[in-house]
Amino acid sequence: MSEKRVLTIILALFLVLGGIYALKTPVFEASDELWHYPMVRHLADGNPLPVQVFDPAQAGPWKQEASQPPLYYYLGAALTFWIDTSDMAQVRRLNPHVDNGLITEDGNINLVVHDPMANPWQGTLLAVRVVRLFSVLLGAVTVYLTFRIAKEALPNRPDVALGATAVTAFTPMFLFISGAVNNDNLIVPLAGLALWLMVRLVRSDVVGAHDRGQLVLLGVVIGLAALTKISGVGLLALAWGTAVLRRWQREKRPSAWGKLFVVVGRGTVDWLLILLPALAVAGWWYYRNVVLYGDWKGWNAFIAVLGQRAHPASLAQLWGERWGFMMSYWGLFGGVNVPMPLWIYRVLNSVVVVGVVGFLVFLGREVQGWRWRERPFPAQILVLVERYFPLVLSLLWALAIVYGLINWARVTWSSQGRLVFSALPALNTLLAVGLVGWLPQRVGRVVMAGLGLFLLGVAALAPFLWIAPAYALPLADDVKLAQPLDVVFGERMRLRGFELSDLAVLPGDSLEVQLAWEAVAPMSRDWSVFVHLNDPVLERPIAQRDMYPGQGLWATSLMQPGERVVDRYVLHVPETAVAPANLELVVGLYDFATGERLLLADGRDAVRLADVQLTAVPGAYPNPVQVNFEDELVLVGFEVLPRRVAAGESVTVTLYWQVKRPLSADYTFFAQVVDEDTTRWAAQDLAPTEGTSAWQVGEVYPFTMTLALQADTPPDIYPIIIGLYTRTPDGGFDRLQILTEDGRLTDDFLQLTLLRVE
Known part of the structure; x- marks a missing residue:
């Protein structure tokens, strides 16, 4: 079968599946659609862009999405302005108890309550479906651009190009997002188009006015990307590198240092033909952010509404969140709470591991025997970049997106794999090269066909086996309970x-x-x-x-x-x-x-x-527990006496600590009685007389603290929280965090139990 026919089949299957996802997923039950669509509707009604507030309680129905660049929302508004969406409040009935982002054993995963008698082809339901289907078309553009980029990477390997295309088209999460109202659906094809235009600039022999026109076109595309999502701004850095490399080609590939500096200067001038159109398209949005929020990115307002972690996450903590990240990359539906069977994630994660190892093997084979001393090192690097430019560009863009997400996820709870979809064509090009680029083509065809068919099967089943059943009413007329x-x-x-x-x-x-x-x-x-x-x-x-x-x-x-x-x-x-x-x-x-x-x-x-x-858990200590504080100390038991007191009285808290490893620091323990506003009605910070550094590994040490309640403590139920810390050189507090069994670092305190104050 010809390459063109296979590509056509992949695109057709994507459009069919994308339409199924768009229609089978209940409205507002796709990631963040609950907040993306109100932006579309607000603009469709002829309103100006909303000014973001710094109080989540006062934010509009768009929540943090009002801080996002608006191009996708304007396009959605242009498609739906003619639809009467005055029923949005009735359709968008929030579920006040939803377990958003949590996989539960007993449901309660729906973000909104759906009226089974509502007509899906009128009002808000129709408008959402129109924007969803438009998003599916944008997804098809992404699929096609994946083919173009992968084809440029290894022109003589159709198995790589078609394999990367199939992986993009049939990744269940990409289909799910493509069938939703989400601005990712515009940034992904725009970023892919920008990458492809950069590749064509380097690979093309055209010079003169047409060549300059390509630079301007690239600038416009990057401007549109930056007006869709802030990650689009990062394309300007890659465009600068592209302009410099292109200028080096036009200058006959000089290798002397002096000429290389001239190339960089002239390439930067060429880059202005990219930068200026980008600024003309998107600059006004970032200027508006400076005027309104004092931050060109607008992140201060975004985070104020979205919320953030109590403490910035370490790289170790983010690594501990990798399983959830990969789940939401391959397919974690609904409000990030409707999973597929676990074995599917394990299979696909294994494919990624093989792809990474294979990519290193591919690189090793490609550079083997390369004559490094024929030219000065900078010129040699430029030759390598030129030869493998589509792969270098894909790798740099993928790393940039991942790096940006790491920084973002350190501040906010955003460890979601779908947030790297801006680099999806690049990622899947690299994956396909890693899987089969180093194998014979006949083997590569079998491998990529097998992976593509597996993903196709999973993607085709997901709407019917996992998404739709999650939102089916559990009616039961004749069930009799015990x-x-x-x-x-x-x-x-x-x-x-x-x-x-x-x-x-x-x-x-x-x-x-x-x-x-x-x-x-x-x-x-x-x-x-x-x-x-x-x-x-x-x-x-x-x-x-x-x-x-x-x-x-x-x-x-x-x-x-x-x-x-x-x-x-x-x-x-x-x-x-x-x-x-x-x-x-x-x-x-x-x-x-x-x-x-x-x-x-x-x-x-x-x-x-x-x-x-x-019933009490059997153990040597009262109320046995296993709470690990960063592999330093483990709380193995506790006792609180009494648990019901009057204001002004005292509570004794005894903690049983087991030493996990030799301690070099002397920790101070704290215990507090706090209310919902974090007002402390009793607190004690106390360190052992001998210092915890004298405690022996494996031994258990009881440590008693006394919490004296203030005389004006209001009658209520209060949590008792405990933890431990050292003082930093600047006088701050460095608390130990709780380490979960799967290696994740979480809170830097433990809610021990509740206390009733009468």
């Missing part, structure tokens, strides 16, 4: 029965609860179900699950009398729960907006279903 009930809340909702997975749990365990619900009467309000596991000492839940019926998918205002659902709730008992205890399992309904609860006929606001025994 414990039948007939409890009516406010003459609106009936609890028909329940089942428990167990009547005894350990700290750190999960308890599964099934509840059968039936709508008794029409409801105008959306009532949330709460399932609490209450500690009688605290008179508060130590574990709870709140969600709308139907695993979060069904607002009660949409339920009709007689409709039934059986829901599953998984409650996670904290590892630091104090045991033994007799816990009370209670259930009820409340209005999230007001806190009002639906009452039973006898005036109670909840029903007690069962007692659940919290």
